[in-house]
Amino acid sequence: MKMNLKKLAHLSDLLGGLRPGEPVTIHSAAANPTRLARQLAESAPMLGGRCVYALMPYGPVPYADAPARDSLKIATALPGPGLRAAMEAGRVVALRRPLSAMPALFPAGERAGMVLLRVAPPDASGRCNLGVAVDYMPAALRAARFVVAEIDPGMPVVPGEGWVDVGRIDACIQSEDGPHQMTPPDADTVDIDIARHVVSLLKDGDVLQTGVGALPEQVLRQAAHLKSLGLHTGILTDGARALMEAGVIDNSRKGYLPGVSVATMALGTAGLYAFMDRNPSVFLASCAVTHAGEVLRQVQSLKAINGALQVDLQGRVNAEWAGARQVSLPGGLPDFARAAAAQEHGLSIIALRSCDRHGRSAIVPALAPQHPCSLDAHEVDCYVTEYGIAHVRGRSEAARRGALIAIAHPGHREMLERACR
Template identity: 30%
Template sequence: MTLQERYHAKVITAERAAKMVNSGDWLEYGFCTTAPRAFDAALAQRKAELSDVDIRVGVSVYPPEVVKADPEGEVFTFNSWHYSGLDRRLSDSGPVFYNPMKFSELPRYVLENTPTDIFIVQVAPMDKYGFFNFGGSASHHYAVIARAKKIIVEVNEQIPRAHGGYGHGIHIDEVDYIIEGDNLPLTELHPAQISEVDQAIAQKVMAEMRDGDCIQLGIGGMPNALGNMIAQSDLKDLGGHTEMISESFVDMFLSGVMNGRRKNIDKGRIAYTFTLGTKKLYDFLDDNPFCANYPVDYTNSASVAASIDNLVTINNAVEIDLFGQVCSESSGTRNISGSGGQLDFVLAGYLSRGGRSFICLSSCFKDKKGQLHSCVTTKHLSSCFMLHKR
């Protein structure tokens, strides 16, 4: 059979795909922007027919129809590997729970511990060689593919075709069924607003930057401010190796300051594991050989990242104490995000030859009532904490 014949033989409706779900099943949705849309809506319609269906997700960006249909969690339970803002809000009132896991270890954890009944993931249309692309969100998908009993792809023409290192797509011969989706636009995350404090911290970090540095940026106003400063600077030959690729990397590349020429590995490319941003970012990733999408156990591996000379890692924090313990994942007992790449990248920055690592936060914040609170145990600590070698 030709590729097209194999393709058409596997096409089914979202409703038929949802009918394959049985009570007690464990489903895995694609990570972040690759979570299914048409399948999710069809599965929500089966609430009355099912019981005890668990769904694993990560950085959800589409309001899940199954949670809308079952707000009390009588049938469907969402289990998140890493909270997004949406997951966090849903966990406050609905059946959404955090799975404690260091993100870099997720593929191994899936391979060793989490059999999956059905894996459903949004993909770009099949290319001429029979490959579907994950659109810049490789994450742990290769591990789920290895464990899943059934694999269903939901084709979306809006998803960019991202170049990669490995694990950034799936061949039709590995796919059991194909849903031709509704081609809905990807959710856009616009850059966080930059405050005066963000600008001040970014300037402190900027003073430590050098030509040839390789940059990892976290998410938030401060990394966005720093990325803008770098893009407008006269720095040369910067590289990129990061967990989430953001708008700042687009600006640094287009301005000519980032080309990856001095990187020890992935020379001339920026390595990342998932994407979330605006259409500007998604268009930038489409068929761009500068961008290399990898599984998270490559990008977030401290040993891999540390092998890059002059690695500079920049991340935010919620609060810090006098023992140097940094809180970036929770506020009190409320989970905010998850155990992402911050620890891995701090270690990598420290171990990298010529590397530096920055943990950045404001010294205080105002609550909803306008009352001022400290982010540190004493007001005399600096607002920008640096771990680097001289």
């Protein structure tokens, strides 16, 4: 086993070994390897339009900026703020695939391209831990011809599937930056009201899936009175950590991996990462597992709580476009929503503000024809705004329209009623 890792002066020293068309895959979210990302940007002119897979960039994304952007093609499934401008300029390949299908981008048995990682230092058995992001990296690692790691002692060692033998790593650089941090955003009064309605749908023993942002964190904060909750989600956050520390989330009634909170990545504060370090109550797995239908069917009483930008009167959901700007992609939304909606005791919940920041109704007569539908009506059981809850499971189309109008902003209800005539 190769224990003495080869030190790399600069990433450009290895990039010349790539074959034409081979991609570069970079570690996701809080595990984004800052120094390797910078060196990738510096080396962009030698890459000749090569594709960079960046599942969910967080922190600096220098390869998306000038001049590197002119030499690279970036593909993503969860664009964050670092890729928003590039998306608006049409320089990003939008991977409109559910997260469960993302590992299939790297076919088994084929070796192609390079993977750039941020990992914890090797342990005594010669393994490095992927830390706070596993997502599709196991599949990418199986497929890569070259693996380059940013070795960071600040990366927590998290139980689960995020392991790579040092013998698989071709070269490394050193870093002491630690994973990227995100401070939970503050909730406003609208978030608080929406969260109160969402929490009224939850009960003891439910298994929660939530996203990232002020509203999901507020939902978790207001769920502190419940007991024996479980967590099976895409991204582990500080709100979930608080409930785990308080014993509210104990996963005692969860069918899949009881006693353990399951996610595919984490994003939050240094306190969250310290909590996860060698914590046996946390398990990070590939999104081929966390988001798989056959796994989610074992997670009974799943409450999938997700956001949206618009909902139309048919119940179709737009979670991707704000006006003429594409700001997101479906990600794990279809996986969790479909699984929860298919369960007798599950609920697929879409929570959104009644109006956008310009005062326009988020509940609209019909989605714009140029905007793809992120979720169909049959994949949602409840819609929630600050004005209440629209319970639509098993209801007729007319009843669904009426329920949605009832939770729209009062100033827009007459317009919506006219659209139904």
